[in-house]
Amino acid sequence: MSAASLDLTSAEEASSRLGISRASLYAYVSRGLIRSFSSPHDPRQHLYALEDVEALVERKARFRRPTVAAATALDWGLPVLETSITQIRDGRLFYRGQDAIALARAAALEDVTRLLIGALDENAFRRPSRMPAPLPAPAFGPHAFVAQAIRLLAEPAPRETRAAEVAAILRLTAAAASGGDPGTSPLHRHLASAWKAPPQAVDTIRRALVLCADHELSSSAFAVRVTASTGASLRNAVITGLAALSGPYHGGMTERVRTFLDAPGLLPHPSFRHRLYPEGDPRARALLENVPLLASDATTLQAVANASGDRPNIDVALVMMERAYGLPVGAAFTLFAIGRTAGWLAHAIEQRSQATLIRPRARYVAAEEKLSS
Numbered sequence: 600m601s602a603a604s605l606d607l608t609s610a611e612e613a614s615s616r617l618g619i620s621r622a623s624l625y626a627y628v629s630r631g632l633i634r635s636f637s638s639p640h641d642p643r644q645h646l647y648a649l650e651d652v653e654a655l656v657e658r659k660a661r662f663r664r665p666t667v668a669a670a671t672a673l674d675w676g677l678p679v680l681e682t683s684i685t686q687i688r689d690g691r692l693f694y695r696g697q698d699a700i701a702l703a704r705a706a707a708l709e710d711v712t713r714l715l716i717g718a719l720d721e722n723a724f725r726r727p728s729r730m731p732a733p734l735p736a737p738a739f740g741p742h743a744f745v746a747q748a749i750r751l752l753a754e755p756a757p758r759e760t761r762a763a764e765v766a767a768i769l770r771l772t773a774a775a776a777s778g779g780d781p782g783t784s785p786l787h788r789h790l791a792s793a794w795k796a797p798p799q800a801v802d803t804i805r806r807a808l809v810l811c812a813d814h815e816l817s818s819s820a821f822a823v824r825v826t827a828s829t830g831a832s833l834r835n836a837v838i839t840g841l842a843a844l845s846g847p848y849h850g851g852m853t854e855r856v857r858t859f860l861d862a863p864g865l866l867p868h869p870s871f872r873h874r875l876y877p878e879g880d881p882r883a884r885a886l887l888e889n890v891p892l893l894a895s896d897a898t899t900l901q902a903v904a905n906a907s908g909d910r911p912n913i914d915v916a917l918v919m920m921e922r923a924y925g926l927p928v929g930a931a932f933t934l935f936a937i938g939r940t941a942g943w944l945a946h947a948i949e950q951r952s953q954a955t956l957i958r959p960r961a962r963y964v965a966a967e968e969k970l971s972s
Contacts, residue, residue, distance in 0.1 A: 607646035631689045684945050685813045700885045707785045708808040715945035723762035728770045730780045737778035739929025741845040748775040752834045772940045776933045800924035807934045810882040813942025819843035820946045827947035828957040836947035852914040853931040863899040871909035879910035886916040
């Protein structure tokens with residue numbers, strides 16, 4: 600995001616709002632907590648992103664009021680649990696310490712699944728999985744795909760090793776979208792073949808699956824961890840993730856993006872920004888690399904960027920990729936869900952290893968008090 604699209608403030612004002620010295624302000628800048636820009640009027644003077652300053656002011660207020668901090672922790676607030684799976688830092692995404700964008704250049708979803716889980720038999724995906732027969736016709740989009748995948752995952756399953764169970768769950772989610780048994784084929788090749796995608800789309804499908812594999816403690820990942828903490832099976836934990844992902848403010852956002860792209864001049868555009876990436880979602884940039892966007896989509900993207908400074912997030916990129924390659928309508932969500940299954944499995948396994956029940960408390964508010972607040 601450029602300085603022109605931001606509200607900026609002086610060092611004196613930023614320091615005053617935060618109640619800190621200039622030296623502390625510069626320390627915040629060096630740690631990436633506050634963005635700094637050269638003044639257009641005096642290159643020797645620096646200005647500071649006001650939204651970053653206000654975010655820190657709010658964060659400090661939360662620390663001073665523990666009840667407020669606890670109440671807001673579940674809304675993009677303070678970290679509520681520890682994980683060794685995924686980290687988002689300085690506008691970058693890391694899987695087990697490895698840059699996800701770099702991994703997306705060559706890795707397959709199966710490789711990333713082994714990485715995210717940490718200790719998984721390297722032969723996990725070299726053996727076929729047992730599939731129900733006959734498999735249902737392929738389904739796409741939040742409601743149809745989620746219902747289909749849940750139906751397959753809810754089928755009685757034999758006792759399996761962890762590696763076999765992980766491979767089977769991933770393949771079942773892919774089968775819900777393809778209508779066929781992936782066998783031991785890489786999932787991106789299986790999906791591309793089932794969807795009759797053009798040859799140039801195969802590698803982009805692979806990248807999409809890798810880039811969607813995990814995203815720290817998203818709503819669906821948290822739902823998965825809550826379920827796993829009760830001792831539920833991996834299949835049931837993934838079912839929870841699928842249900843959460845289908846909502847219009849999570850994976851279902853792809854449907855809102857598609858509706859906007861179909862009539863960009865008639866509808867207000869959904870926010871392209873991602874709160875964890877002030878400078879733009881790196882997953883979207885990596886996914887759209889070399890994708891031949893539809894001329895109308897490229898025009899819309901440029902118009903939005905000119906008007907608001909917004910760059911596409913992963914939801915936008917998935918839909919534009921779907922349209923560019925003529926994939927089945929709804930494939931954007933489907934790719935998101937299949938890729939994210941890898942992360943859900945990792946979160947469920949990590950949570951179960953901690954043998955701790957996730958059970959937060961609620962602060963009771965009388966109905967009369969709630970209505971008046």
